[in-house]
Amino acid sequence: MGDQKIGYLGPKGTFTKMAVDALFDGGSYISYESIPACLDAVESGEVETGVVPLENAIEGSVHLTIDYLVHQVNQSIIAELTVPIKQHLLVHPEQKDQPIERIYSHSHAIAQCHQYLHKHYPWAELEYTASTGKAAEIVAEKGVGVAAIGNHLAAEENGMRIEDTDIHDYDNNHTRFAVVQKHPQTLKVKDHPVSKQKTTVMVTLPKDYVGALHQVLAAFAWRKMNLSKIESRPMKTGLGNYFFLIDVDQPYDQVLFPGVQAELAALGCEVKVLGTYPSYQIDVPTPVKRT
Amino acid sequence: MGDQKIGYLGPKGTFTKMAVDALFDGGSYISYESIPACLDAVESGEVETGVVPLENAIEGSVHLTIDYLVHQVNQSIIAELTVPIKQHLLVHPEQKDQPIERIYSHSHAIAQCHQYLHKHYPWAELEYTASTGKAAEIVAEKGVGVAAIGNHLAAEENGMRIEDTDIHDYDNNHTRFAVVQKHPQTLKVKDHPVSKQKTTVMVTLPKDYVGALHQVLAAFAWRKMNLSKIESRPMKTGLGNYFFLIDVDQPYDQVLFPGVQAELAALGCEVKVLGTYPSYQIDVPTPVKRT
Known part of the structure; x- marks a missing residue:
């Protein structure tokens, strides 16, 4: 069996990428910019396996995934994985005590940290981005005086510092991801309980x-x-x-x-x-x- | 009865704003940057009425709306409205025959125009934005050589030209919106069939x-x-x-x-x-x- 090729909803540092890293044991990971692009790549054989959000996701929509699986492609769900959503406040490594004037993230992530933001950064302007990964990327570029909301992987992949952990208002928030293939074959996964x-x-x-x-x-x-x-x-x-x-x-x-x-x-x-x-x-x- | 105050999921030029314009007969319209912000404004009395997407929306998620209505606020759905999703290609008024190198929109809108883009703009780079309204705003600023996907209102409100109409791949795509209030009262709506x-x-x-x-x-x-x-x-x-x-x-x-x-x-x-x-x-x- 050759190297497994896995497509996922990107960019780097999304919750989908986090799920991919957690589940698979080796392989080449290819990032796609949208759910349809990822499922199309599975359909055309560009990758054998795709990972897309199925329920309660931050980036992407369950409806888009389901509708595309039902109407546009002919693929099977061969595994699902459930990952807890933990949001952190990410800053540039050079950020010290400069005031945080603007906070970037996906609107759903900002919604999940509503009470935290209200309490700790009531003055900050909120800026909506297409994904939490994108927010981290923007802050990595902009430097100090701004922050992003995202997961620990977004921090790592963009060289950011985690300023505050678990800033989401509610625990027990999970995302379900679907692992899909056109021609079902064995996956090389880490040792996780089913x-x-x-x-x-x-x-x-x-x-x-x-x-x-x-x-x-x-x-x-x-x-x-x-x-x-x-x-x-x-x-x-x-x-x-x-x-x-x-x-x-x-x-x-x-x-x-x-x-x-x-x-x-x-x-x-x-x-x-x-x-x-x-x-x-x-x-x-x-x-x-x-x- | 004073002037009715209606909050909606913005920015200007979104499908939610289009629904609001179509339904209500007069009043003050206030744009909110997220579904929770809009529902919070209804809860605090800042506006009497809120309009948010409920199903199959481009911007925002049915899950976010439902979860927020169920867990975070105490409001009633007092009307729903269903609007067809029609996507157009929007360009700067000075755009002539300069090549379109980049196309901006929400990832769901880009997904809905997948076949059109593949056929007419296979070379164009696709750039994902937080809403279709935001995409129009970006293109209005950037000028020629780029385009946005959005509705006719996004064109009007940002002074853009509609280069191509009905570019979505499938007809019969609708969005349901919920009209919510904390203290149910009469709405002044245009003459629409129920x-x-x-x-x-x-x-x-x-x-x-x-x-x-x-x-x-x-x-x-x-x-x-x-x-x-x-x-x-x-x-x-x-x-x-x-x-x-x-x-x-x-x-x-x-x-x-x-x-x-x-x-x-x-x-x-x-x-x-x-x-x-x-x-x-x-x-x-x-x-x-x-x-």
């Missing part, structure tokens, strides 16, 4: 009728299959047409799932399995402040 | 057990109440704890809804009505190219 095996199924309803979703869920419920997530998304064919993404808390098997699929097909639903995969939970320790 | 009345309900499950969601939906199904959207979101209390947001296609009443609420309470669920409101559908004509 928290569970999951299967993601897409169900398209024939038309919008009362109780349709209830009937769909009945097919899982009476088989005692636990669903950990369900989400309806509009089809691109117009308002009011929805499909459903359902995460089932068990691996695909040859008994229960074919039963569900047959039952849903009888209702007139279209069913597509987007992947059956291990779920990795990755911990990120709080870095020590470098002074 | 497509339907809806009610949004939040349901928290006591714990993660097999078939729980199915039981929740049964309470709606046997009463023949149609659900147009359902989404599970993680609670901030840790992984695996979910709440559900359910859109019901009818106004809140004193018979069916109290019945559902009592049935769900008996299952140990917590139920909160986030709003019962009219849904406005707004059309946006394609602008005539200004040459």
Whole structure:
């Protein structure tokens, strides 16, 4: 087996890159500027594996990822990983006691540190960037008197100092990432515990009728299959047409799932399995402040 | 009644501002730099009404809006409006036949025009900005040789020319916006048809057990109440704890809804009505190219 090539949503220092570093054991990492660019690279074979945010991400949107996986490419989810979101205040290494006049970050990251900023930097102007990685890059260029909000990797990769750690208002904020491939093959990953095996199924309803979703869920419920997530998304064919993404808390098997699929097909639903995969939970320790 | 004060997710020229202009009949419009800043302004009384993206938005995230409404503020959704997403190529008024070397926009807008860009500007460098409004602002400053992707309002508000219209790859792409208030009061809106009345309900499950969601939906199904959207979101209390947001296609009443609420309470669920409101559908004509 050759060197594994992994594409991810960049730039350097994003939470996606942090997830990639944590999961994979070696390989070449290639940064893409958007979710579609990353998934296109997997589709064309430029990389075998792609890593994109799936839920609750700072950079990128779950909807963009899901819609692109459903409508634009033909790939499988082969793993998911969950990473805690820990935000830090990053400054230029030469920053001393100059007043911080402006703070850069993605709007979601700034939102997550709302109370901290209000308490410690009420005077600072907030400037929104396309990603937390980009914010760190800008501050590395600008020098003293400004700061960025981002993760420890953004600090490392841009040669910044972590001025304050864990400045996010709430703990227990996680991001789920999807690892996708066009031609499923083995991944070389570090030794992480697998928290569970999951299967993601897409169900398209024939038309919008009362109780349709209830009937769909009945097919899982009476088989005692636990669903950990369900989400309806509009089809691109117009308002009011929805499909459903359902995460089932068990691996695909040859008994229960074919039963569900047959039952849903009888209702007139279209069913597509987007992947059956291990779920990795990755911990990120709080870095020590470098002074 | 005094002048209505409406806060919205800015900057100028965003799709949210376009929705605001289309819906309201007069009033003062105040731009906020993030979804939390806008909702905070409603909470503190700085504005009576806020408008933020709820689903499928370019700027901002449905998750951020929903999570903030559920966890951080105490406000009601009093209307929703649906606006088609039409993307145009915007250039500086002095742009003639200088080659377009760089194109700016939000990563989602660039993703939506993927095929167009590939066909017409394969050489152009793509630069990601925090919003489509910001992209237009940058190009207005930079002058010729660059372009932005954004809506017709971004062109008008930044004095840009629309070089090419409807450059998005797919039609039928819409964004839903929520109009929220802390103390519900009458809105002065233009004469738009109301497509339907809806009610949004939040349901928290006591714990993660097999078939729980199915039981929740049964309470709606046997009463023949149609659900147009359902989404599970993680609670901030840790992984695996979910709440559900359910859109019901009818106004809140004193018979069916109290019945559902009592049935769900008996299952140990917590139920909160986030709003019962009219849904406005707004059309946006394609602008005539200004040459």
